Amino acid sequence: MLIVLTRKKLYFFTLLATILLTWVPARLVTIRANLLEASLGNLAILSLFSLGRMTTAYLLGLISAILLEIWVSRSEHLVKYIFPVLDVLQSVPILGFLPAGLLVIRQLAPGRLGTELVSIFLIFTSQAWALMYSALEGFTTIPSDLLELKKAFNQRESSFIIKILLPYTFPFLVSGSILAFGGGWYFLMAAESFSLGNEQVNLPGLGTFLFYSAYTGNLKEYLLGLLVLLLIVVFIHEIFWSPLSEFSKNFRYEFTSGEVTHKPALTIKLIFSFTKVILRTLEKVYFFFNSVLTSRQRVRNTFDTFVKFTKIVLIFLIVIYLAFSLYSIQPTNFSFTQLQASLLIIVEASICMIYSFFRVFTAYIVTLFLVIPLGIIAARTVLRKLLLPIFDIMQSTPAIAFFPFLIVFISSIMGINQFSINLISLVLTMTGMIWYLLFNVVISLSNIPEDIEEMLKSFKAKTSTKILRIYLPAAAGGIFYGTIQAFGGGYNALVVSEYITFGSQVLTVRGIGSFLNKYSNAGNVVALTVGLFVFIVFVATFDRLVWVPILNRIKRFRFGD
Amino acid sequence: MESKKPIPILEVRNVEKVFIVENKEFQVIQNISFSVNEGEFVGIIGPSGCGKSTLLRIIDGMIRPSGGKVLFKGKEVLQPSDGMSFVFQTFALVPWLTVEQNVELGLDSLNIPEKEKKERVSKYIKFVGLDGFEKFFPREISGGMKQRVGLARALAREPSLLLMDEPLSSLDELTARGLRDLLIRLVKSTETPVEAGIIVSHNVEEVVYLVDKAIVLSGRPAKVIEEVKIDLPRPRNTKTRSFFKYVDRIISLIS
Numbered sequence: 073m074l075i076v077l078t079r080k081k082l083y084f085f086t087l088l089a090t091i092l093l094t095w096v097p098a099r100l101v102t103i104r105a106n107l108l109e110a111s112l113g114n115l116a117i118l119s120l121f122s123l124g125r126m127t128t129a130y131l132l133g134l135i136s137a138i139l140l141e142i143w144v145s146r147s148e149h150l151v152k153y154i155f156p157v158l159d160v161l162q163s164v165p166i167l168g169f170l171p172a173g174l175l176v177i178r179q180l181a182p183g184r185l186g187t188e189l190v191s192i193f194l195i196f197t198s199q200a201w202a203l204m205y206s207a208l209e210g211f212t213t214i215p216s217d218l219l220e221l222k223k224a225f226n227q228r229e230s231s232f233i234i235k236i237l238l239p240y241t242f243p244f245l246v247s248g249s250i251l252a253f254g255g256g257w258y259f260l261m262a263a264e265s266f267s268l269g270n271e272q273v274n275l276p277g278l279g280t281f282l283f284y285s286a287y288t289g290n291l292k293e294y295l296l297g298l299l300v301l302l303l304i305v306v307f308i309h310e311i312f313w314s315p316l317s318e319f320s321k322n323f324r325y326e327f328t329s330g331e332v333t334h335k336p337a338l339t340i341k342l343i344f345s346f347t348k349v350i351l352r353t354l355e356k357v358y359f360f361f362n363s364v365l366t367s368r369q370r371v372r373n374t375f376d377t378f379v380k381f382t383k384i385v386l387i388f389l390i391v392i393y394l395a396f397s398l399y400s401i402q403p404t405n406f407s408f409t410q411l412q413a414s415l416l417i418i419v420e421a422s423i424c425m426i427y428s429f430f431r432v433f434t435a436y437i438v439t440l441f442l443v444i445p446l447g448i449i450a451a452r453t454v455l456r457k458l459l460l461p462i463f464d465i466m467q468s469t470p471a472i473a474f475f476p477f478l479i480v481f482i483s484s485i486m487g488i489n490q491f492s493i494n495l496i497s498l499v500l501t502m503t504g505m506i507w508y509l510l511f512n513v514v515i516s517l518s519n520i521p522e523d524i525e526e527m528l529k530s531f532k533a534k535t536s537t538k539i540l541r542i543y544l545p546a547a548a549g550g551i552f553y554g555t556i557q558a559f560g561g562g563y564n565a566l567v568v569s570e571y572i573t574f575g576s577q578v579l580t581v582r583g584i585g586s587f588l589n590k591y592s593n594a595g596n597v598v599a600l601t602v603g604l605f606v607f608i609v610f611v612a613t614f615d616r617l618v619w620v621p622i623l624n625r626i627k628r629f630r631f632g633d
Numbered sequence: 634m635e636s637k638k639p640i641p642i643l644e645v646r647n648v649e650k651v652f653i654v655e656n657k658e659f660q661v662i663q664n665i666s667f668s669v670n671e672g673e674f675v676g677i678i679g680p681s682g683c684g685k686s687t688l689l690r691i692i693d694g695m696i697r698p699s700g701g702k703v704l705f706k707g708k709e710v711l712q713p714s715d716g717m718s719f720v721f722q723t724f725a726l727v728p729w730l731t732v733e734q735n736v737e738l739g740l741d742s743l744n745i746p747e748k749e750k751k752e753r754v755s756k757y758i759k760f761v762g763l764d765g766f767e768k769f770f771p772r773e774i775s776g777g778m779k780q781r782v783g784l785a786r787a788l789a790r791e792p793s794l795l796l797m798d799e800p801l802s803s804l805d806e807l808t809a810r811g812l813r814d815l816l817i818r819l820v821k822s823t824e825t826p827v828e829a830g831i832i833v834s835h836n837v838e839e840v841v842y843l844v845d846k847a848i849v850l851s852g853r854p855a856k857v858i859e860e861v862k863i864d865l866p867r868p869r870n871t872k873t874r875s876f877f878k879y880v881d882r883i884i885s886l887i888s
Contacts, residue, residue, distance in 0.1 A: 523725035529695050530719040531790070532712075532742035541738070545729045 115281070115300050122264065122277035123304070126256050129192045133200035133252060134245070137207040141241060142233055145211055154208065156612065162201030162560040163611045165567040166259050167588040168604045169197045170266060171597050191275050194263040198564070199252040205557065206248025210241030243320035247511075250313050250467065254507065255561075257305065257470040262568060267593055278304075286476055287576055298473050305469050313464070417599050421587055421606040428570065428583035429610070432562040435501040439509055439558065440551070447513035447550075448543050463510065471503035472568055479574050488579070497569050497581045504565025505558040512554030513547045520546050556615075563611065640707050641668035642794060642829045643692065649700035650687055661687050663854035664701070669794070669829050674820045676840035677833045679850030680887055685833045686722075688855070689798050692831065693719050705794065715743060718787035722799040724779045726771040732758065732782050733767040739786035757785040760825075761815065777808035784815070788825060795820060795830040801839065809839070817843060817867065837887075841879045842869050849886045858886050 144150045173193045178186040214237065222232045256263075264279035265272075274280050278301055285293035450459040479496055486492040520542065528538060566585030571578065580586045584607055591599035650662040661684040669675045677685050690696045692703050694713040703710040705717065713719075718739070726735050736754045743750075758767055761781040771779055780800055787795060797816070801809040820830035834840050840847050847861045863879055870876060 521723075521725075523721050523723045524727060526690070526695060527719070527721060527725035527738075530693055530713045531739050531786075532715075533738060534741050537738070537741045541730060541734070542727060545727075 115278075115297065118276055118278050118281050119300055119304060121275070122260060122279060125188070125192050125195055125263070125275075125277065126253065126260070129195035129199055129256060130249070130253060132192070132196055133203045134249070136200055137203035137245070137248070138238070138241075140204050141207040141211050141237070144208065145233070145237060146229070151212070156615065158201060158204060158208075159556060159560070159615050160608055160612045162205075162557070163563040164197075164604065164607065165564050165585060165588060166194055166198055166262050167266075167567045167592055167600075168607065169194060170592060171600045171604070175597075187273055187275060190273075191263050194266075195256050195259070198259040198263070199256045201560065202252040202255055202557070203245065203248045206244040206251075207241055209248075210244035211237070214240055239323050242323045246313070246316045246320045247515075249316075250464070251507070251511065253308070253313075254467050254470070257301070258472055258504065259564075259568075260470065261472060282473060283573075287573070289576070294476070301473060302469060306465060309465055414598065414602065417602050418606065421584065421599075421603045422610075424582060424584045424587040424603075425606055425610050427581075428563070428566055428585060429614070431498060431501055431570070431581075431583060432505075432559060432566070435498055435505055435562055436555070436558060438498070439502050439505050443506065443509045443513055444544070444547060447510055447517055447547060448539065450510075451514045451517035452543060460514070463507075463514070467507045467511065471500075475500060475568070475572065476574060479572065479579075493572075493579050494581055496572065496579065497583075500569035500572065501562050501565045504561040504569070508557040508561050509551065509554040512550035512557075514550070516546050516548075516550030517543060563607075639671065641670045642673075642706060643669040643831075644704040645688075645692065645701075646704065647701035648688070648691060648698045648703060650684070650691060650696070651699045660854040662691075662698075663856045665850070665855060665857055666701075667848050667857060667860060669831060671828050672821070673829050673846060674817070674844045675829070675831045676844035676847045677831060677850065678835065678837060678840045678847055678883060678887070679855060680852045681835055683850050683852050684855040685835075685850060686798050688850075689719075689796055689831065689833050693717055693796050695719075715790060716792055717794045717796055718790050718792040720780075720783050720787050720795070720797040720800045722802055724771070724776075724783050724803070726779055726782055728771055731768050731770055732763060732774070732785075735771070735782055736786045736789050739789050743790060753789045753791070754785075757788045758782075760788065761785045775808070776804050777812060780804065780812065781815075784819065788819065788827070791826040793826065793828045795827045797830065797832045799833055799835070802834070802836070813839065813842060814868070821867070837880050837883050838871065841865075841876060841883065842871060847883060849883055851887075861886075 140154070144154055170190075173190045177189050177193060180186070181189055218236055218240070221227070222236070227236075260277070260279035261283050262279075264275045264277040265283050267273065274284075278297060282294060282297045282301070285291075285297055449455055450463060478499060482492055482496050482499070486495075524542070528542065533542075566583060567588055568585070570581050570583040570585030571589035572580070580589075584603060587603050588600060591603065645665055645667050648662060648665045650660075652659045652661055665688060667675075677688065679685055687696065691698050692710070694703075694710045694717070697711075705714060727738065730738065733754055736758060737750060740750045740753065745753075755767075758764065761784050763778060763781050763785065766774060766778065771782070774782075780803075783800070800816070801812055804812070816830070816832070819825050820827055832840070832843060841863060844863055847863060849858045849861060850856065851858050861879065861883060865873075865875060865879070
C-alpha cells in the first residue's frame with residue numbers, strides 16, 4: 073500500500089489537529105494565580121480548557137455508545153437488560169459518581185492528571201446516557217427488511233455494522249449528541265469545581281469562572297462569562313450540530329422520491345473522512361479476528377471461554393478493589409455507635425429520597441402541561457420556523473447559568489422563605505426536564521404522515537378536532553420516549569436545584585440532592601455511598617413497579633400491540 | 634326560449650404549477666384545460682411523476698395553482714370545499730381511531746347535527762360493505778378494507794364531485810378488481826349524491842374499464858396530449874377488441 077497524502081488523509085489530520093489544539097493547552101499551560109481574572113485572554117484559555125474536557129468526554133461517550141450498540145446487536149437477549157440498567161445509571165446525579173470516580177481514578181493517576189480525569193469522567197456521566205439511548209433507539213427501530221437483507225444475502229457481521237447499522241443510527245446519534253453536549257454544559261460547574269471533605273477541587277475552566285464570579289457577587293464578570301458561554305454554544309451549534317442535522321436527513325429510511333440530496337458542509341466532510349478512516353481500520357481488524365475465530369471451531373470455543381473468564385475476573389477484581397478502597401477509608405475500629413450512625417444515615421437518605429421524588433414528580437406534571445401546548449405550537453403552526461431553531465440553541469445552553477437571574481426574579485416577588493425556596497427548587501428541577509420532553513414531543517408531532525396532514529386539510533377538520541384526535545395522540549408517542557429521560561434529568565438536576573449556591577448564600581430544601589451535597593462537603597464518603605445506594609434502589613424499584621406499566625399502556629394505545 | 638347548455642360541474646382552465654425547491658424552479662404542470670360534466674366519470678392518466686396527483690390536489694383546493702384557475706360549479710376554487718371529497722392512495726387513516734371515528738372525521742367541517750352525522754357514518758359504512766367493522770382499528774383490517782373506509786369517509790360528506798388519487802394502486806390486483814365496480818357504482822349510479830368523479834391512475838386498463846373520458850397527460854411538465862372518449866357500454870368486458878383498441882390508443886399516446 074502506497075503512502076499517499078490523499079485529500080482524505082488531509083482532512084483526517086486537520087480534524088486531529090483541531091481536537092489536539094483544544095486539549096493540549098489544557099495540559100501544558102500552567103495555572104497562574106490570577107487566572108480567574110476576567111480578561112478576554114484568560115476567558116479564552118479557560119474556555120479552551122472547558123471545551124477540551126467536554127470534547128474528550130463526548131468522544132469517549134460516543135465511542136461507548138457505538139460499542140454498546142454493536143454489542144447489543146450481537147446478543148439479542150441483552151436488549152431486555154440494557155434499558156433498566158441505563159434507566160438507573162442515567163438517573164444517578166453527577167455527585168453520585170464522585171466517590172467512585174475519585175476512588176478509582178485518583179488511585180490510578182495521582183495529581184493534576186488524576187483530577188482532570190475525574191472531571192472528564194464526571195462530564196462523561198452527564199453525557200454518555202443520552203448518546204447510548206439514541207444509539208439504542210436507532211438499533212431498536214431498524215426496519216425489519218434491512219435485517220432480512222442481512223440474512224438473505226448472508227452479510228458479514230462487520231459489513232452489516234459498518235454499511236447498514238451505523239449509517240442508519242447516524243441521525244439518532246446526531247440528535248443524541250445535541251442533547252448530550254447540552255447535558256455536559258449543564259453540569260460543567262459541578263464537574264469543574266467540587267469538593268470532597270476538606271478537599272476543594274477547582275479546575276481552570278469556564279465553569280469555575282462562572283461559579284466564582286457568582287460567589288463573589290461580581291455581576292459584570294458573571295455576565296461576561298455567560299456571554300462567552302453563549303457564544304461558544306451558538307458557535308458549536310452553527311458549525312457542528314446544524315450541518316450535521318441537515319446532512320443526517322440523507323440517512324432517513326423513507327420512500328419519498330424527488331427530494332434533493334442535502335449537500336454536506338465542510339465540517340461534515342472533515343468529520344466524515346475522519347470517521348471513514350477509523351471505520352475502515354476497525355473493519356480490517358474485526359475481519360481479521362472474525363476469520364481467525366470462525367476458521368476453527370476449537371479456537372472459537374477457547375476464545376469464548378476466555379472472554380467469559382476475563383469478564384468474571386475483571387468484575388471480581390473491580391469489586392475487590394472498591395471494597396478494599398472503601399475499607400481503607402473506614403476507621404479500623406468498628407463500634408456500635410458507628411453502626412447506629414450508619415443506620416440513621418440510611419433512614420435520613422430514605423426520607424430525603426421521598427421528598428425528592430415528590431419534587432421531581434410535581435415538576436414533571438407541571439412540565440408536561442407546559443410542553444404539550446408549547447410543542448403543538450412549535451411543531452404545527454407557522455411559528456415553527458422561528459421557534460425550532462431557538463429551542464435547538466436553548467437546549468444546548470445550560471439553564472444553570474441563568475439560575476441566579478431566576479432566583480433573583482422569584483425572591484424579589486415573594487422574598488426568601490420556605491415556600492419561595494421550594495418554588496425556586498421546583499422551577500430549577502423543571503429546567504433539567506423540559507428539553508427531554510419538548511424535544512420528543514416536537515419530533516412526534518413533526519412525524520405525522522403527510523397523507524394524514526393532507527386529509528385534514530382537504531376535509532377542513534376543525535382545530536379542536538385536530539388537537540384532540542390527532543396531535544395529542546401523536547404526541548403520546550414522544551411522551552413515552554421522553555418521560556424516562558425527563559425523570560432522569562429531573563433526578564440529575566436535584567444536586568443543583570436542592571442545594572442552591574446563590575452568590576455566597578446557600579439555599580437548601582430537603583431532598584437527596586442536598587443530602588449528597590452536604591455529605592460531599594463534609595467528606596463523608598460512607599454517607600455518600602449510602603445515599604447513592606438508597607437512590608438506586610428507589611429509582612429502579614419505582615421504575616419497574618409503577619412507570620413501566622403506565623408507559624406500556626400508552627405505547628399500546630399509540631403503536632398497537 | 635333557447636335552452637342553455639348546462640355549465641360543467643368542473644372546469645380546469647389553463648392551470649399551471651411551478652414548485653420552487655432550494656432556489657430551483659420545477660415546472661410540474663405547464664398548461665392543462667379540460668372540463669367534467671354532470672354524470673361523467675373522468676380519468677387522468679399519464680406516466681409516473683408527471684404531476685397527475687398535483688393536478689388533483691389543485692382541483693381539490695389543497696394547493697393553489699401558479700397560473701390559471703379551477704371552477705367548481707361556476708365558482709373559483711380557492712380552498713377545499715364541502716362539495717368535493719378526496720380519496721388517498723395511501724388511505725390516510727388515523728391509526729388510533731376506529732373505522733367509525735375515521736369516517737366521522739370527514740364530517741368535521743360540516744354544519745349538521747350530531748344525530749345526522751351518526752346516521753350518515755352508519756349508512757355509508759354499510760354502503761361500502763364494512764357493516765360490522767365499525768369498532769375495528771385500521772391495523773386490524775386489510776388494505777382493501779382500509780380503502781373502503783377511505784371511500785366511506787369521502788361519501789359521508791355527500792359530495793357532488795369525488796376525487797380519487799390512485800385509490801387502487803396500493804392494493805393487489807384481486808382486491809383492486811373487487812373495488813372497481815364499487816367505484817363505478819359510486820359515481821354513475823343514483824344511489825349516492827355523487828354527480829361526477831375524477832380518478833387519477835397510471836394503470837391504463839383500469840382507466841379504460843372505469844371512465845367515460847380519459848385525459849391523457851404527457852411527462853413533466855404536464856400538458857394534455859388528448860382527451861379520449863371511451864364509448865363502451867357498462868359493464869365493460871376487458872377481453873373485447875374494442876377494449877384493447879382503447880388501451881392501445883392510450884398507451885401509444887403516452888409513449
